[in-house]
Amino acid sequence: MYVIIVGAGEVGSAIAESLADSHEVAVVDVDGDRVEKLMYDVDVLGVEGDGADLDTLQEAGIDGADMVIASTDNDETNIVTCGTAKTVADVFTISRVKSARFLRTWEHAEGALGVDHMVATNLMTAETVSRVIGLPAANDVETFAGGIVQMAQFEIIQSSPVTGQTVEEADRYESLTFAAIIRDDDVVIPSGDTVIETGDDAIVIGSRDSVQSFAHDVSPALDRARDVLIVGGSDIGYHTARLLQERGLKPRLIERDHERARELAEQLSGTTVLESDATDREFLEREHVEDVDAVVAALDSDEKNLLAGLLAKRLGADRAVAIVDAGEYVELFKEVGIDVAINPREVTAEEITRFTREHRAENVAIIQSDRAEVLEIEVDADSVLAGRPIRESVGDLPDGVVIGAITRDGELVIPRGDTVIEPDDHVVVFVDAAALDEASAKL
Known part of the structure; x- marks a missing residue:
């Protein structure tokens, strides 16, 4: 597949790095230095110019392109770029937008504005926040098989009750699979005697109830979040409050600007909007932030x-989740005490990359910037999994592949060595990045 990416910022660069190994990629940006740096770091064709300009797209090879991804920081530029590409080529277009208002317009008609797929950064970031809040101690959460299966990533801290236990000792759940442990720069496929250590990131796959139970065991002090305080009435703050309302919670939201606070109060009937400065210690104490x-x-x-x-x-407050615009600050936020730091550009890049890969899977979750993936596969008769017990079929798969869950006719099937996977089953599989190409061909 030949992919043209317009915008060589954090989002475009991340997408280019993810796709360059398996696709031909061209990157367009008005900043020549950005283009040159990306060409030096990644095997891509670089074009300096305005991606919304037809001549620039033609220089990038739009006539032979299969996909155009518009990922600049300007919503209008991205939409115009997709529309321009559509005028001269039969190409699939993806537009990144920050504001959900464009998404609402686009959703009214398929292919509106010349865009085949639209990713709304602020809304997606709020959805990520909402998922993380719903699962105590989790750094990343994704759902599969229509919500029947959940994947979650947990950082193991020194005080956690599972620290120092073997996987066999920690595995007390009927429908949970310990898929992997990320340790330093290594992806460890755990066995029963693998010891869970401080600083590990544990990847688990299973039913919602089992994943929730494991979350409680990782951090017993963190129960399911009920009292949520949102600081800032930004677009992300608004969408976060709205999503939490839809889950039956009654969040509070602090906004300093009078007009914005009034607007939010009118739009969010299930949220208590407070007009104040969120860095005012006395105000926070009066609002019982300790609870x-x-x-x-x-x-x-x-x-x-x-x-x-x-x-x-x-x-x-038990837990702090922060939006971090600069990707290079994410780890710093965590090091100084923020529990979860979410970078909207990274969320967007992962979603766009995920979409480009879904031709081979029903759903895809990208783990720690492409170190691994969790795939939902509908098994067909040609799969090495079909009609065979798991203990037999895994011998034909590369190292680094773990079958995490199976659903059959909308019901969860717990994967065991003697479980026979049938055609049309949906299988959720953890795959180390190094094994991805070989595994995808066999699954």
């Missing part, structure tokens, strides 16, 4: 989000 299960910092700058998150934690 809050989770604080979401969604202000307009990374510095403010860091300050608000750390202040809430110091005053007693």
Whole structure:
């Protein structure tokens, strides 16, 4: 597949790095230095120019392209780029937008605005926040098989009750699979005697109830979040509150600007909107922040989000989730005390990359910037899994593949060595990145 990516910022660069190994990729950007740097780091064709301009797209080879991904920081530019590409080529177009208002317009008619698939950054970020809040101690959460199966990633801290236990000792759940442990730079496929260590990231796959139970055992002090405080009435803050309302929660939202606070109060009937400064210690104490299960910092700058998150934690909030616009700050936020740091550009890049890969799978989750993937596969008669017990079929798969869950006719089937996988079953599989191509061909 030949893919043209317009925009060589954080999003475009991440997508290019993910796709370059298996596809031909061209990257277009008005900033020549960005293009040159990306060409040096990744095997891509670089074109300096405006991706919304027809001449630039033709220089990038639009006539032979299969897909155009518009990923600049400007919504209108991305939409125009897709429309321009459609005027001269039969190409599949993906547009990144920050504002969900464009998404709502696009959803009214398939292919509207010349866009075949649209990814709304702020909405997707809010959805990520909502999933993480719903599962205590999790850093990443994805669902598969229509919500029957859940995958979650947990950082194991020193005080966790499972620290120092073997996988066999920690595995007390009927429908949970320990798919992998990310340890330093290694992906470890665990056996029963693998010891879970401080600093590990444990990847588990199973039913929602089992994953929730494991989350409680990882951090017993963190129960299911009920009292959520959102700091900042940004678009991400608004969507987070709306999504939490839809789950039956009654969040509180702090917004400093009077007009914005009034607007949010009118739009969010199930949210208590408070007009104040979220860095006002006395105000937070009056609002009993020490009783809050989770604080979401969604202000307009990374510095403010860091300050608000750390202040809430110091005053007693159980957990702090912060939006981090600059990708290079994500690890810093975690190191100084923020529990989960979410970068909207990374969320967007992963979603677009995931979409480009779904031709081989029903659903895809990307683990830690392409170190591994979790795939949902509908098994056909040609799969090495079909009609065979798992213990027999896995011998034909490369190392680094773990069958995490099976669904059959909408029901969960627990994978065991003697479980026979049938054609039309949906199988959720963890795959190390090094084994991805070989595994995909056989699954």
